[in-house]
Amino acid sequence: MSDGTDPEPRADVGLSPADEAAVTAxxxxxxxxxxxxxHRCRCGQPDVVQTAPRLPDGTPFPTTFYLTCPRAAxxxxxxxxQGVMREMTERLAEDAELAAGHTRAHQDYLSRRAALGDxxxxxxxxxxGMPTRVKCLHVLVAHALAAGxxxxxxxxxxxxxxxxxxxxxxxxxxxxGAS
Numbered sequence: 554m555s556d557g558t559d560p561e562p563r564a565d566v567g568l569s570p571a572d573e574a575a576v577t578a579x580x581x582x583x584x585x586x587x588x589x590x591x592h593r594c595r596c597g598q599p600d601v602v603q604t605a606p607r608l609p610d611g612t613p614f615p616t617t618f619y620l621t622c623p624r625a626a627x628x629x630x631x632x633x634x635q636g637v638m639r640e641m642t643e644r645l646a647e648d649a650e651l652a653a654g655h656t657r658a659h660q661d662y663l664s665r666r667a668a669l670g671d672x673x674x675x676x677x678x679x680x681x682g683m684p685t686r687v688k689c690l691h692v693l694v695a696h697a698l699a700a701g702x703x704x705x706x707x708x709x710x711x712x713x714x715x716x717x718x719x720x721x722x723x724x725x726x727x728x729x730g731a732s
Contacts, residue, residue, distance in 0.1 A: 567588070567589055568584075568587050568588065568589055568590065568602070571727060572590055572598075572599050573587070574727045575598045575599055575723075575725050575727040576599055576602055576621045578725035578726075578727055579598075579599075579621045579622055579623055579724060579725055580621055580623075584602060584604075584619075584621070585604070585608050585609065585614075586604040586605040586607070586608040586609060586614055587602040587603070587604050587605075587619070588602075588603050588604060588605050588669065589602065589603045590602060590603070591603040591618050591695070591698070591699035592695075592698035592699050594622055594625075594718065594719035594723075594724075595717070595719040595720075596719040596722050596723040596724075597723070598622070598719075598723050598724065598725065598727070599621055599622075600620065600621060600622035600625055600698065600718075600719070601618050601619065601620055601621065601695045601698045601699050602618075602619050602621055603617060603618060603619075603669070603699065604616060604617060604618075604619050605669055605670060606666050606669050606670050606671075606672040606675065607670060607672050613672045613674040613675045614672075614675075615666070615675045615678050615679065615680045616680045616692060617662060617665055617666040617669065617680070617696075618662075618665075618692065618695035618696045618698070618699045618700075619695060620691045620692075620694060620695040620698075622718060622719075622724055623724055624718035624719075624721075624724050625694070625715070625718045626691060628715045628716065628718060629690045629691050629694055629711065629715070630691075632690055632711060632714055632715075633689075633690050637690060637711065637714070638682075638687040638688065638689075638690055639687075641687040641707050641710070642682070642686045642687045645685070645686065645687070651706060651707075652684075654706040654707075655683060655684055655685075655706065655707060656683075656684040657704075658683055658684075658693075658696065658704060658705040658706065658707070658708070659679045659683035659684035660684075661696075661700060661704050661705070662679040662680065662683060662696055663677070663679050665699075665700070666679070680692040680696075681693045681696070687707060690707075690708075690711045693705055693707050693708035693711055694708050694711050694712055694715075695708075696708050697709050697711070697712055698712070
């Protein structure tokens with residue numbers, strides 16, 4: 554993988570005060586519904602948080618894995634602008650094996666969200682366009698980082714297209730992982 558992250562995803566339980574500060578700095582706002590760090594950049598800061606399926610205000614929230622690193626988000630936005638999502642969606646219609654992998658990724662996403670709680674309003678709905686299309690590469694990359702290689706084929710593909718966003722060091726001045 555060329556993304557420059559740790560080779561094995563690391564999920565942490567809970568969000569330390571330093572992690573919350575880093576994510577707040579990354580997003581430019583307080584994270585909503587974040588329950589833990591799902592993956593860390595090689596710089597040590599969170600780059601994916603895991604979110605509750607229902608936000609504190611009661612709103613259903615299907616995005617279980619939320620990409621927080623602004624460098625990674627920008628690079629993925631460039632891929633989206635280049636038409637990568639459209640190309641991937643077209644390939645899903647033509648490649649049964651890829652479509653089956655995308656469906657398995659959808660099921661994995663649903664399973665991981667269900668472990669956090671049951672929200673009937675979003676039952677069967679994952680994120681990123683799964684299982685039939687590609688609507689958001691950010692979600693697919695966040696899922697790939699959180700779940701590890703081989704879980705989300707199109708997320709893995711998008712990761713392989715990215716330069717190592719953590720190579721320049723932390724994207725915020727918050728001390729990684731300190732509490």
